[in-house]
Amino acid sequence: MSDLPLQPTARTRLGRGRHHAVDDRAALHALLADALVAHIGVVVDGHPVVLPAAYGFDPDGPDDGGSLYLHGSVAARWLRAGAGTDVCVTITELDGLVAARSGFNHSMNYRSAVVIGRARVVEDAVERARALDLIVDQMIAGRSATLRTPTRKELAATIVLAVPLREASLKVSEGDPEDEPEDVAAGVWAGVVPVYRVLGEAVTSADAVGLAVPAHVSARAGGPRDPAPGQ
Template sequence: MSTLLSPTERTRVRRIRERARSDRADLYAVLDEGVVCHLGVVVDGTPRVIPTAYGRSGDTLYLHGSTGAASLRSGAAQEVCVTVTHLDGIVVARSLFHHSLNYRSAVVYGTPRALTDPADKLTALQAITEHLVPGQWDALRPPSPKELAATALLALPLDEASVKIRQGPPTDEEEDYALPVWAGVLPVRQAFGAPEPDPRLRPGVPVPPHLTR
């Protein structure tokens, strides 16, 4: 059953409000279709925006990095902003002013919690792995205690978030529709290619079905 997002002063969409989405299912869809998020955090008084691997489980977003990453160390002690954006098309209009982008975006605010318990870390790593490569978790060697200790993981609740989506053709001035200028959308799509084996892969090891899918 879908539930609604609870808007706050930070998440309330004020410009082009018709692009806002209030259903939590739209938030899940944007997050689940993404691969990389951007983590915004202040480190030593300076703002940083870091591309970060992530995964979602329920209403928790897990962020992954190295224990040496200052962005993750700082993020556990302060509010952060996480964004995920999909570019679906370039909107070509009859006037410069009305050129635009078709996109789906989500913005999440909150104070993440650093995961230190090994069991919690494994839960987060499974969510991130299955998000990036569904089916891969059961095929992997489990992380060693040393590897877990070297991995930083943050858990960010999805309590404060906004979603904005723009789809469709350009919206030109009414008088411009008569101009002999091409207008429309240039679709943008991301697709996986064929798996490329590691040069040191043992002979006879096939590509698993979950990767060919």
């Protein structure tokens, strides 16, 4: 699906900031693989609600353009409200604070995706199990393979939604401030303060003392992620 163009509909076609648009679906997949938190916008009782959630994705999933998976408690009204309706999911990674020579030109370096689509409840047991594994592995790659199988009670308490990845847009802002020539000539400092996600060393739970930290956890923990392009 990496050759499917982005922005296939008017709902995801960029208006302002078109020079930041990226039409490479592989770049969208790269952002989805890197980020950790999605924000989902749904309408509940006639008013909009935007909430953060963990997610997973499968570029070759059964939905048009691939599948973005979200999960939560069956008691979560906002998730139930999203089922069978069009939802908006955003994923953003902040890469830098751009200090310009005027307040007007201050900005941020970022990678940001918007996905709009009809959310469906995942009913198939095999797809559901894979979706839940993908959500776990989004946080720590390889973690799901080390865990026990979910119980019937746990599965009954969990709802999984899938959103098609076809309707999506991606914006990337990077580089130095864009100042007016006269502001540059004024001699005021300008530049970028890079922003990194830093993961600390894994801390063993009090009831797991004496057990070695698994290799897949050690590989995820400690040190900043690689700088984004342009930093």
